[in-house]
Each structure stands twice: as C-alpha cells, then as structure tokens.
Amino acid sequence: MPDSYTEAAGTHSASTLPADSVGVITPEIAHFDTPLSLACGKVLPEYDLVYETYGTLNAERSNAVLICHALSGHHHAAGYHSRDDRKPGWWDAHIGPGKSIDTNHFFVVSLNNLGGCHGSTGPLSHNPETGRQWGPDFPMITVSDWVESQVRLADYLSIERWAAAVGGSLGGMQVLQWSLAYPERIANAVVIAATPRLSAQNIAFNEVARQAIRSDPDFHAGWYGEHDTVPKRGLKLARMVGHITYLSEDAMGSKFGRDLRSNDLNFGFDVEFQVESYLRHQGDTFSTTFDANTYLLMTKALDYFDPAAIYGGDLSRALAPAQCPFLVMSFTSDWRFPPSRSRELVDALIHAGKPVSFASIDSPFGHDAFLLPDERYHAMFSAFMQRAARELNLDTQANKEVTS
Amino acid sequence: MPDSYTEAAGTHSASTLPADSVGVITPEIAHFDTPLSLACGKVLPEYDLVYETYGTLNAERSNAVLICHALSGHHHAAGYHSRDDRKPGWWDAHIGPGKSIDTNHFFVVSLNNLGGCHGSTGPLSHNPETGRQWGPDFPMITVSDWVESQVRLADYLSIERWAAAVGGSLGGMQVLQWSLAYPERIANAVVIAATPRLSAQNIAFNEVARQAIRSDPDFHAGWYGEHDTVPKRGLKLARMVGHITYLSEDAMGSKFGRDLRSNDLNFGFDVEFQVESYLRHQGDTFSTTFDANTYLLMTKALDYFDPAAIYGGDLSRALAPAQCPFLVMSFTSDWRFPPSRSRELVDALIHAGKPVSFASIDSPFGHDAFLLPDERYHAMFSAFMQRAARELNLDTQANKEVTS
Numbered sequence: 120m121p122d123s124y125t126e127a128a129g130t131h132s133a134s135t136l137p138a139d140s141v142g143v144i145t146p147e148i149a150h151f152d153t154p155l156s157l158a159c160g161k162v163l164p165e166y167d168l169v170y171e172t173y174g175t176l177n178a179e180r181s182n183a184v185l186i187c188h189a190l191s192g193h194h195h196a197a198g199y200h201s202r203d204d205r206k207p208g209w210w211d212a213h214i215g216p217g218k219s220i221d222t223n224h225f226f227v228v229s230l231n232n233l234g235g236c237h238g239s240t241g242p243l244s245h246n247p248e249t250g251r252q253w254g255p256d257f258p259m260i261t262v263s264d265w266v267e268s269q270v271r272l273a274d275y276l277s278i279e280r281w282a283a284a285v286g287g288s289l290g291g292m293q294v295l296q297w298s299l300a301y302p303e304r305i306a307n308a309v310v311i312a313a314t315p316r317l318s319a320q321n322i323a324f325n326e327v328a329r330q331a332i333r334s335d336p337d338f339h340a341g342w343y344g345e346h347d348t349v350p351k352r353g354l355k356l357a358r359m360v361g362h363i364t365y366l367s368e369d370a371m372g373s374k375f376g377r378d379l380r381s382n383d384l385n386f387g388f389d390v391e392f393q394v395e396s397y398l399r400h401q402g403d404t405f406s407t408t409f410d411a412n413t414y415l416l417m418t419k420a421l422d423y424f425d426p427a428a429i430y431g432g433d434l435s436r437a438l439a440p441a442q443c444p445f446l447v448m449s450f451t452s453d454w455r456f457p458p459s460r461s462r463e464l465v466d467a468l469i470h471a472g473k474p475v476s477f478a479s480i481d482s483p484f485g486h487d488a489f490l491l492p493d494e495r496y497h498a499m500f501s502a503f504m505q506r507a508a509r510e511l512n513l514d515t516q517a518n519k520e521v522t523s
Numbered sequence: 524m525p526d527s528y529t530e531a532a533g534t535h536s537a538s539t540l541p542a543d544s545v546g547v548i549t550p551e552i553a554h555f556d557t558p559l560s561l562a563c564g565k566v567l568p569e570y571d572l573v574y575e576t577y578g579t580l581n582a583e584r585s586n587a588v589l590i591c592h593a594l595s596g597h598h599h600a601a602g603y604h605s606r607d608d609r610k611p612g613w614w615d616a617h618i619g620p621g622k623s624i625d626t627n628h629f630f631v632v633s634l635n636n637l638g639g640c641h642g643s644t645g646p647l648s649h650n651p652e653t654g655r656q657w658g659p660d661f662p663m664i665t666v667s668d669w670v671e672s673q674v675r676l677a678d679y680l681s682i683e684r685w686a687a688a689v690g691g692s693l694g695g696m697q698v699l700q701w702s703l704a705y706p707e708r709i710a711n712a713v714v715i716a717a718t719p720r721l722s723a724q725n726i727a728f729n730e731v732a733r734q735a736i737r738s739d740p741d742f743h744a745g746w747y748g749e750h751d752t753v754p755k756r757g758l759k760l761a762r763m764v765g766h767i768t769y770l771s772e773d774a775m776g777s778k779f780g781r782d783l784r785s786n787d788l789n790f791g792f793d794v795e796f797q798v799e800s801y802l803r804h805q806g807d808t809f810s811t812t813f814d815a816n817t818y819l820l821m822t823k824a825l826d827y828f829d830p831a832a833i834y835g836g837d838l839s840r841a842l843a844p845a846q847c848p849f850l851v852m853s854f855t856s857d858w859r860f861p862p863s864r865s866r867e868l869v870d871a872l873i874h875a876g877k878p879v880s881f882a883s884i885d886s887p888f889g890h891d892a893f894l895l896p897d898e899r900y901h902a903m904f905s906a907f908m909q910r911a912a913r914e915l916n917l918d919t920q921a922n923k924e925v926t927s
Contacts, residue, residue: 318776323775327767334756360731368722371727372722394727395730415792
C-alpha cells in the first residue's frame with residue numbers, strides 16, 4: 120500500500136536486469152463470464168482479472184503461490200515490464216530466484232483485485248448493463264468477494280490447491296479469508312503486518328481519507344470521469360494521511376527530522392520542512408495515478424473485514440475451519456497494524472489448535488517494513504517457504520521427473 | 524485543543540451553578556496601541572486581547588496565574604458566560620475554588636491569543652492599514668510573539684510577575700517560552716502534555732490539516748470572508764485528523780470499537796461505524812465555529828517552536844535563562860506528545876540544573892487527558908500550585924492584611 124509500491128525495491132540503471140530478478144514480465148488477462156454474487160447482494164455479470172506469473176508451474180501444478188495485494192497495490196509484484204523499466208514490481212525484494220518466495224521452487228501468481236484500477240474490472244471499467252463507466256455504481260467489494268474471484272482465477276489456471284497464499288496488510292486479510300473459506304485449497308498461509316479486524320482508529324483514518332475524496336468538488340458523487348475531472352485534492356489528502364500511518368514516527372524522524380527545505384523559515388505556507396515536501400509529493404503523484412472510486416472501495420473492504428463478527432467476536436471459533444500451517448509476521452514499529460494485532464490472530468490460532476509460527480521483527484520502518492528487504496524478515500519468510508516446498512516435494516528435480 | 528474544549532467539563536442543567544465554579548464570567552478587552560514587532564519581521568500596528576479573570580487579585584498583585592491555551596482554545600477557560608450557559612469553560616475541571624488552580628488563592632488570567640478567532644485581534648479583525656479584514660494578510664505569529672503580547676497584557680494589568688504560567692499542549696510551549704524570555708516575570712512554570720519541539724510526524728499531521736484547508740475551493744487563498752464563504756470541507760477534514768491524534772487508540776476503541784450505527788452494514792458510504800459518525804460530527808461543528816486562517820496560523824506556530832534550534836539543538840543550553848521551578852506532566856496514552864517528549868524537556872532541565880518535578884500520569888484518554896479531571900493529575904497539579912502559594916505567602920489572610 121505505501122510508497123514502497125513504487126519506491127521500496129531497488130532501481131537499476133543499466134539495461135541488464137539484476138541476476139536475482141524474475142526478468143521482464145508481461146501481464147495477462149483472464150476473462151470470467153459467470154456472474155459473481157457479491158456479499159453486498161449485487162451480482163457482477165462478468166469481469167476481467169489482470170495477473171502476472173513468475174517462475175514455472177510444475178507438472179503436478181502443486182507449486183503455485185498466490186500473492187494478495189494491499190490497499191493501493193496491483194498485480195505487478197516482481198520483475199520489470201521492459202528492459203528500460205527503472206523500477207521493479209512492489210514486492211521484488213521478496214519474489215525471485217533465491218528470495219523469500221523462491222521462483223526456483225515456486226510458480227507465483229499475482230493479480231490486481233476486482234475493483235482495482237490497474238487492469239482488473241473496477242470503477243474505471245465499462246458497465247455492460249448501462250453502457251457507461253461503472254464509476255460509483257461499481258458494487259462494494261469485500262475481502263470474501265476477492266477470495267471468490269481468486270478461486271475462479273485458480274480454476275482458470277487449473278490450480279487445485281495453492282502451495283501458499285501470501286499477503287501483507289489488506290493482502291494478509293485475504294490470506295486469512297482463504298484459510299477459512301477454502302481450507303482445502305491452500306497448503307500454507309503467510310499473513311504479514313495484518314490484523315483480523317480494524318480498530319476504531321484504523322477505521323477513523325480510512326474515514327478521513329474517504330471524506331477527503333468525497334468532499335472534493337471534483338468528485339461529482341463519483342462521476343468525475345463523465346465530468347472530465349479527477350478529485351485530485353481529495354486523493355492527495357487521502358494519500359498524505361495514509362503515508363503518515365505507513366511510516367513509524369522514528370522512521371519519519373530519522374528521514375526528515377525538522378530539516379528545512381531552505382536555510383530560513385519563510386513564515387508562509389509554502390513548503391518549509393522536508394517532511395511537508397515529501398508528503399505533498401507523495402500525494403500529488405498518487406492523485407494522478409490512482410482511481411478515487413477504487414480507493415474508496417478498498418478502504419471499505421478493510422473496514423468490513425471481521426471474520427469473528429458472526430461468532431460474537433470469538434476469533435478462535437471463526438478460525439475453526441482453517442487447516443494449513445500459518446506464518447504470521449509483524450514489525451515492531453508498525454503502528455498501523457502493530458505486533459499486538461498480529462498476536463490477537465496468533466493467540467486465536469493457538470487457541471483453535473492450529474499450527475502457527477509467529478515473528479515480531481525489529482524494524483524502524485513502520486508498516487512499510489513488510490515491503491522492504493530485511494535479514495531476519497527474509498530468514499523467517501524463506502525458512503517457512505522452504506519447509507513448505509519440502510513438504511510439498513517441490514525441491515527435488517528427481518521427484519518432479521518421477522511424478523510427471 | 525480537542526473536543527474537550529467544548530465537551531470535557533461537566534454540564535449542568537439547573538440554573539444554579541456548581542458550588543466549585545468560578546461563576547458567571549464576563550470577558551474583557553485590552554487594547555494595545557504600541558506597535559508589536561513580530562518574529563516574521565512584520566509589525567502589528569495595534570491590537571486587542573480578549574481575556575477573562577477568575578478569583579481576586581491580591582493587594583501585592585502577586586497571586587496572578589496566566590493560562591496559555593492550545594491550538595483551538597480561547598480565553599473562556601472556566602466558569603459560565605450566563606446562568607443559562609450549559610457548558611463551562613474548557614479547563615473548568617482544573618480552575619476554581621478547591622481545584623488544581625485554586626481561585627481561593629490565585630487570580631487567574633486567561634486570554635485568547637493574538638491571531639485567534641474568539642475576540643482577540645486576528646484574521647477576522649479589521650486591518651486598519653487596508654480597510655479590509657486581515658484575512659490571510661494577518662502576519663505569521665510565533666510562540667515568542669504570543670509571549671511578547673502576554674507581557675504587555677501583564678503590564679496592562681500591573682502584574683509584575685506571574686505566580687505561575689500554566690498551559691497544556693501548545694499552551695505548554697508558551698509557558699516554556701516565558702521561562703526563557705522573561706525568567707524574572709514568572710515564579711513557577713507548569714508545562715502539561717507538551718514538547719520542546721514538534722516531531723516530523725507532528726508536523727506531517729499539521730501539514731495534512733493545512734493542505735485540507737488550503738486546497739478547499741472555498742478557501743480563496745484565505746479571502747473566503749470577501750467571497751461570503753467558509754472552507755468548511757477543509758476545516759472539517761483538519762479537525763477530523765486532529766481528533767484522531769487527540770484520542771488514544773484504546774480510548775477510541777473503548778468508546779466506539781467497531782460498533783455500527785444501525786444493525787446492518789449498508790455497503791455504501793453513509794455513516795456505518797459509530798466512530799465515523801463521531802468524527803463527522805466533530806468536524807462539522809468545528810467547521811462552523813472556527814476560523815480557517817486562525818487554524819493555519821496556530822499550526823504554524825506549533826511547527827516553528829524550537830527554542831533549542833539556535834543552540835544547535837542543545838535544549839539544556841537553551842534552558843539556561845530559566846529560573847523558576849517547573850512542573851512537567853504527561854499522560855501515558857498521549858501519542859501526540861507522549862511522555863517521552865516531556866522527558867526530553869525534563870532531562871534537559873535537570874542537565875541545566877533547574878528544579879523540576881515530573882509526572883507521567885496513567886490515563887487512557889490520550890492527549891485529551893490534560894483537559895479532563897483525574898485524581899492523580901489533580902493531586903500533582905494542586906500540590907505544586909499549593910507549594911507555590913505557600914512560597915509566595917499567598918495563603919494566609921494575615922499575611923495579606925499585613926502587606927496591604
């Protein structure tokens with residue numbers, strides 16, 4: 120979700136790609152004709168999902184890993200779209216040969232979620248029933264709707280069971296939902312920097328972002344596309360608020376401190392402190408690249424997610440259907456979804472008798488840490504994935520030849 | 524600064540006022556003709572300060588306590604403006620007979636700061652040089668400018684030395700500035716839930732608030748008054764963001780949790796969660812009662828305050844001029860200005876050899892706690908003030924008679 124989608128991974132300047140990159144990747148599109156019934160009661164008559172894959176699907180189709188993205192994420196998680204592409208996908212630090220999700224073993228599938236604005240059907244798409252853009256008519260999407268649409272993508276790719284479903288933040292919620300709704304279809308679950316439900320403060324920050332967008336006069340009740348405008352002011356503010364919650368106070372302090380942009384105070388409202396400059400820049404960039412209706416939908420999906428709600432808040436009971444081993448990871452300086460929120464999930468999994476490994480990783484980088492390279496994070500993550508590969512017999516060439 | 528300015532103190536319904544109230548109070552106005560040179564280089568030709576007083580000034584004029592207000596505060600700190608007034612001033616919990624600042628001993632002076640929007644000269648006032656409202660032409664005001672204007676108010680009231688200067692949040696910064704700029708004119712300093720300088724994250728939240736206001740099309744570069752409009756959307760957003768930072772995550776959680784406004788999800792963008800309803804209401808109220816240009820000025824005053832800056836960040840050196848005893852208090856769940864920020868000040872005061880008492884008070888109420896009644900808070904606060912009264916020989920009627 121954070122800036123790190125565009126910034127976290129290293130950049131390269133030469134036309135040779137890094138040796139541990141998955142290389143140049145071309146997104147693909149899967150079209151689905153069967154209507155999808157949504158939690159809100161509406162039906163999506165048809166839809167596209169755009170996705171990328173990294174690595175090679177084995178003959179048994181048993182080595183596929185699903186990547187679920189966060190608030191402002193998309194399908195481009197690793198590699199480059201061309202040799203001239205300066206920045207790789209948002210999770211390139213963790214997907215590739217020898218990386219946490221090792222493409223020497225795994226076939227990785229990364230999609231843009233339904234309702235998104237990067238190629239999958241969403242508010243920017245054409246509504247076949249009206250002939251207009253979907254815009255604000257696009258139905259509200261929940262985490263379970265996303266999982267339903269991802270099940271169809273698995274079927275489309277003839278993947279009966281994911282070797283693992285993996286996600287950070289809102290992506291981790293989708294992984295959790297997979298483990299509950301389709302326990303027989305995921306062999307392992309990796310839930311990073313996530314929470315089993317938002318707190319009142321989390322919802323409050325989302326609500327500020329929504330009000331910023333919806334009160335922008337250029338929003339036009341969501342029909343800005345038909346007014347040839349974009350609610351840039353609102354999107355900018357939403358992103359600025361978001362960014363503050365993605366970075367730890369310490370990370371912000373050591374990155375910017377009270378440094379001034381020029382030597383003197385200007386006693387005005389132009390940028391004075393570096394942190395102001397950073398936030399305005401992040402907000403401006405986002406406001407020209409992300410769709411406002413999508414942002415609204417994604418924040419509501421976050422707010423709604425609460426698998427324990429129908430069990431009177433008893434998360435252990437909600438977790439009863441889960442069958443697979445879990446890896447839960449959090450970061451010490453993440454104040455958006457702090458380690459205590461991951462612990463809620465871990466405690467409930469233990470109480471429900473489920474196998475779970477948990478690591479709270481020391482990091483100064485706040486919520487953004489889940490996107491960044493880090494030695495201990497990588498060690499925990501790759502150890503879990505390697506064990507998964509061994510248990511699924513993915514790592515011996517011999518085995519592959521015997522089976523195929 | 525928080526909602527507690529209007530909500531924290533108890534309400535009364537009968538026409539009899541509470542026994543421990545300072546009673547019905549009438550604000551007064553002091554006019555100053557001597558131009559005031561400001562830190563920004565501009566000069567304010569003349570100005571008014573509106574203020575209230577509680578208690579009785581003794582003959583020696585030695586029992587006066589100055590109250591400095593925070594971001595969205597004003598002069599009405601205690602008592603009622605009429606017998607029909609349902610809510611008392613914003614710090615009524617701590618000012619009155621028998622309260623932390625005991626009006627049986629002290630004569631309390633509470634003003635609205637320069638640049639404010641509650642009666643003191645500010646952006647809503649008439650600019651004598653142009654004949655227009657000041658609006659965005661009102662010069663940038665710093666914490667030291669406020670102290671200069673408060674010195675003149677002290678002179679106007681013939682108060683040579685304050686028995687104490689007292690303030691929370693931005694108010695605490697003014698108290699600190701008093702102790703450095705006019706050490707001989709304050710006998711005691713009480714700095715509550717404050718910080719010697721904002722962090723990058725603090726500045727970031729202020730910047731979001733400013734961008735929200737300044738990007739509102741109704742802002743008109745600050746000349747909304749001449750356009751017969753108010754940047755309500757921006758003010759609302761600014762206040763919503765502010766509120767999240769005034770409340771602790773736990774306080775928000777226990778106040779609202781994930782409670783829904785009605786029984787079912789509406790799968791839309793109307794209010795669903797109680798916390799959304801609360802924030803929208805707070806924002807709406809504020810947007811019709813507070814001036815946008817004033818809000819901008821106040822947030823910049825917060826950002827600029829940094830007495831250690833001219834000493835290369837060495838706060839101990841900056842504190843060298845201070846002479847009086849300090850009481851510094853913070854609240855455990857305050858994440859806007861947490862106890863660690865107060866400790867910075869306390870450590871620097873100790874390092875500089877100044878007398879200081881410090882209490883980090885257990886409270887679930889976040890930054891707002893400084894406005895609320897609390898047994899331990901009151902005990903610390905009133906013990907310090909009683910000691911001050913004894914040392915200034917304020918508490919014996921005999922003494923008063925002898926001296927006068």
